[in-house]
Amino acid sequence: ITGNSFYDMSGTAIVLLNHKSCIIENNTMTNVGCAIDFKYMTDYENANFHVPNSGYAGIKNRLDDNANTIIRNNNITVVGTYYYPEPYAIQIFGKKLEKSYSHPDYNYTVKITDNTIKTVGSAVRLTDVSGIFIGSNDISYENDKYNYSMDLIWLSESSQVTITKNKLTGTKQNSVYISGGSGNEVSSNTIKKPSVSGVYVSGG
Numbered sequence: 371i372t373g374n375s376f377y378d379m380s381g382t383a384i385v386l387l388n389h390k391s392c393i394i395e396n397n398t399m400t401n402v403g404c405a406i407d408f409k410y411m412t413d414y415e416n417a418n419f420h421v422p423n424s425g426y427a428g429i430k431n432r433l434d435d436n437a438n439t440i441i442r443n444n445n446i447t448v449v450g451t452y453y454y455p456e457p458y459a460i461q462i463f464g465k466k467l468e469k470s471y472s473h474p475d476y477n478y479t480v481k482i483t484d485n486t487i488k489t490v491g492s493a494v495r496l497t498d499v500s501g502i503f504i505g506s507n508d509i510s511y512e513n514d515k516y517n518y519s520m521d522l523i524w525l526s527e528s529s530q531v532t533i534t535k536n537k538l539t540g541t542k543q544n545s546v547y548i549s550g551g552s553g554n555e556v557s558s559n560t561i562k563k564p565s566v567s568g569v570y571v572s573g574g
Contacts, residue, residue: 371384376397376405380452380454394440396444402447404454405448405460410437440481441460443483444485445486446459448490450518456518460487461495461496463499464499480501481505483503487509489509490511491518492520492523492524496524498527500528501530502530502532509522511539519543520541522541525551526549527551529554533546538564544564547572548570
């Protein structure tokens with residue numbers, strides 16, 4: 371998906387559900403509630419997910435869970451909208467299941483690089499994924515008449531995520547917030563003027 375222009379959208383510019391081997395590059399997304407929503411499963415499937423009767427032990431090494439996707443060189447401006455009252459630029463969503471489910475970790479292998487993101491809320495949100503690389507992005511918070519109290523980069527129950535060489539400027543909360551997960555790396559970023567913390571790690 372390359373070379374497209376999206377303007378004044380209250381919803382999402384690009385949605386990809388369980389896609390692989392994608393390149394999303396050189397797009398302009400201006401005044402959108404969400405720019406890119408990349409999902410392994412929808413937000414609603416946690417209520418209807420059923421584990422195989424025999425579990426995953428015998429098939430885990432045969433699961434093809436490599437998304438092999440690149441999101442690069444996009445110019446994104448995010449605003450609050452009716453559909454996104456808490457707006458964000460890029461979401462990578464793995465799974466959100468009850469703790470009783472024994473679902474294997476999903477290895478996304480998604481690279482988010484060299485994007486310019488201006489947001490009144492959040493820039494990148496990761497939920498229950500692993501193998502994400504976020505590097506060399508220019509991310510800034512744009513002050514708005516509304517008080518969107520969100521972190522610029524937000525991780526929940528995600529592992530093996532690398533956040534490096536990004537320029538992170540401003541935010542109502544933390545520049546990087548990590549909740550749960552393991553093996554994450556935050557290095558060589560330039561962080562300026564967060565209202566709370568530069569990097570905040572909770573649990574995990």
